Amino acid sequence: MHDARLLIELGGEAQRRLARRGYRLDLAGLEAMSSRRSAAIGAVDELRAESKRAAGEVGRAAKAGAASDEVDALKEHARALKDRIREAEDEVDAAETALRDLLLTVPNLPSDDAPDGDSEADAVEVRRSGEPPALGFTPRDHVEIGEAMGILDLGRAAKLSGARFSVTRGPGAVLERALASFFLALHTGRHGYTEFSVPYLVTAPTMTGTGQLPKFEEDLFRTGTGDRDLYLIPTAEVPLTAMHADEILETESLPRAYTSWTPCFRSEAGSYGRDTRGILRLHQFSKVELVRVCAADASRAELEVMLGHAEACLQELGLAYRVIRLAAGDMGFNAQLTYDIEVWLPSQDTYREISSVSDCGTFQARRSGIRSKDAQGHRGQVATLNGSGLPIGRTLAAVLEQCQAEDGSVTVPEALVPFTGFRRLLPDGTPETVL
Incomplete structure (x- = not known):
């Protein structure tokens, strides 16, 4: 605030x-x-x-x-x-x-580094990494691949919960777990993040402090009444950031880097008709989230650090992607500067968003009452940053599409093999086990 x-x-x-x-x-x-x-x-x-x-x-x-x-x-x-x-x-x-x-209704002040404009068309491309695979055949999308293999079942998901839910089966579920385990191992082992297991239900003050309320109430799933009036988290950013609400952090302990793998719940109000096929935009999906808390004057540098950590996930998987800087009018309510990472989807012949990495400055910290204090007792402001590192469903879709072969098989990225136990999925979904 x-x-x-x-x-x-x-x-x-x-x-x-x-x-x-x-x-x-x-x-x-x-x-x-x-x-x-x-x-x-x-x-x-x-x-x-x-x-x-x-x-x-x-x-x-x-x-x-x-x-x-x-x-x-x-x-x-x-x-x-x-x-x-x-x-x-x-x-x-x-x-x-x-x-x-x-x-509470006033959004964050955008950085002058954010380009003018209010749509995806106004974003500025920063860089590309990897060459989109030259498949040499008409690529199938992740839905066709997953359903042919029997590892993705959208029909049964709809029977259980309605539209925009998914069920993965056998090697599909293993791939999802492998992706999450790989991301967490990368961020905790190489990038220095501390892993947390957090609640999936939080209070209205928690949602308000991190900026989801009151602005985005229609996008949230609300449960309970009275003293048990809680919200399902739309991202682990909410509990990871709000853990320090109304606290004073020692300056010497900054920056702090947190990560968590959680389900995320979003009603996606107003998004109907966009990415409704497959697993790109669901009401429930899982994601490994990154959060950093730092001194207020260090947030711009920390944004570049976090962006590199999110990019490393795709680099290790060997997936082609690009980085763009969002226009001021297209950023989230909390952000003062945002990078989007977009992964190549062969079936769409374009790059699609897989991660947003945002510098929120002191915006969330003020709303949540998070401050700092140095050894001399001088108090200061802190900044918060968050980013996807990465969502499981969208990454799975990119793996299936970029790693597909003409015979209908899919080669598993080498980085995932230790977590899956197989290097390849045959056209019928049978995994080729590592000897």
């Missing part, structure tokens, strides 16, 4: 930067709400000071032997002041709530 004073100080600059992502900042309304809050706090302070003086007058009058009616009048005045204080405190609460509700 933004600091209202900072937005007001930035003034037209804040309006300009937010306009780049399609958000109109009502600066006059923000100033009015901030002034209302300041005035309400000032009124409470004045009334408390007056109440303290009134209490002293009552004590002095009683001690001096003043007439009872005079003491009673002073007491009545003191009681009236307490009532006024309660009313003034209610006004403070109302003013703070109104200001907070407004600030």
